[in-house]
Amino acid sequence: MDKILSSTLAVTVPGNNEEILNRTDMYFVRTQKIIEQYGDTEVVYAVFLRRPVISAPRIALEWLEHIIAREKINASYKLAFPEGEWVGAGLPILYLKGSFKQLVTLETILLQKLGACCVAACNAFQMTQLLPDTSFIAMDARHCAGYEMQELVEYAAWVGSKAAQKKNGAKGFIGTASTITSKFYGLHHGLGTMPHALIGYAGSTLKAAEMFHGQFPDQELGVLVDYFGQEITDGLAVCKAFPELAAQGKVLLRLDTHGGRYIEGLNRQSSYELLMRYAPETIQRYCSEKELTYLAGTGVSAAAIWYMRKKLDEAGFDRVKIIASSGFDIEKCRIISEARAPVDIVGTGSFIPVLWNETYATADIIAYNGKPLVKKGREFLINLARQYMPNLGI
Known part of the structure; x- marks a missing residue:
């Protein structure tokens, strides 16, 4: 059956079969014991999500391939929707065929590695398609429940970006905040500006910029400008202190203004x-x-972004870039897009699925020894298999 292209992803694989069993739902472990007693059979699994998604199966399938090879499992799979393709609600993304005894204990971990990826990829696709001329940086790491989740969703951001690039030429996600996942984007280090803590340490926004440039002179100078509530004053001060970098487009001012106040110089009326x-x-x-x-x-x-752009252009810094962060999910990207706000880069972790129950992938066996059979209410899975994968022979 089909295999996806090999990659450089650092797949997280349990160390041995015992560890797989320890991480697997107990009723699967007990089922395996029953099959060992009463005899094995060949089964076909259909794996799907209940909502529309973008297919992002690579991490799940590389894990599966690794386990199949290591444990010498008699199994194969067929990918119904290749990486980056839109998948309708309830349509199986892949089919897995083989020994029931050997496959039954793999379901738990396989589903863990598929569902969140596909939903996050869909979110990233929608966000980047809404702002096709804007670059995105994945800044989700601090919001993830450990590295495994980070790897899943940052891979997903790459998949969603590729789908948006294919559809309308969107720039999409250009990197991640952490070096370990930067390889998805062909990079050797993470991207980002500076934390607010550095500005507090330096005592001023300009001093922090000077420290940063002194330590990393070959890097673009990305500076947070909201720490002291003087986004315009501090932003222009940085540009004036580094006029050559500003003229080269290597100064980036990041707006991360707290939701409890307006940026410097704005209020509700002037925003209108x-x-x-x-x-x-x-x-x-x-x-x-x-x-x-x-x-x-x-x-x-949107008004804050327009205002920052206006002030930079009036001061002659038309090549200085604006980075915006803080809650950029699908809805906010849509509004910013409709307002045509001139944002160059968005830093976001809001492609992480909000409703986690939407990420629940499901696997149902739809055939035993070639005989179609599935639980009541899921007969549609057999019909879909016959429609999309007639070579499964069910």
Whole structure:
């Protein structure tokens, strides 16, 4: 059966079969014991999610291939939707065929490695498609429950980006905040600016920029400008201190303004006025308070991005880039896109699935020894297998 292309992903694989059993639902372990007593049979699994997703199976399948080879399992798989393809709700992404005794204890870990990837990839696809001219950095690591989750969702961001690039030429995600997953993007180190803690340590935004540039002179100078609530004043001070870098487009100012206040120089009325100038239709059609906040409210709004761009251009720093962060999920990306806010880079971890129960992948056996059989209510899986994978022979 089909295999996906090999990759450089660092697949996390349990050390031995005992560890797999210890991480597996006990009813699968007990089922294996029963099969050993009463005899093995060949089965076909259909693996699916209940919501539309982007297929992101590589980590799951590389793990599966590794275990099949190591444990000498009599099994093979067929990928119904290749990596990066849209998958409708309930459509099986892959089929797994082989020894029931050997496969029954792999289901738990296989599903762990598939569901979250596919939903996160879908989120990343939608976000990057909404802002096709904006680059994204995956800044999710601090929000993940350990490295395994980080690997899953940051791989997924890459898959979603590739799908958006294929569909409408979107720039998509260009890297991650951590070096360990930067290889997904062909990089050797993580991306990012500086933490607020460095500015507090330095005592001023400009001093932090000077320290950063002194230590990393070959790096682009990415600076947070909201620490002292002086986004415009401190941002321009950095640009004036590094005019050559600014002219080369190597100064990046990051807006991460707290949602409890407006950026320096803005308020609700002036935010309205800016949007009426640059994107009047967005104010005229907004539908909810949340949308209005994203447009003209506190924090990193569309108006805030427009205002920063306006002030930079007026000061002659038209090549300085703006990085925006803070809650950039699908909905916020849509609003920022509709307002045509001139953001160069978005830093986000909000492609991580919000409703975790949407990530639950399911595996149902749909045939035993070539005979179609599935639990009541899931007969559609047999029909789909016959439609999409007639060579399964069920």
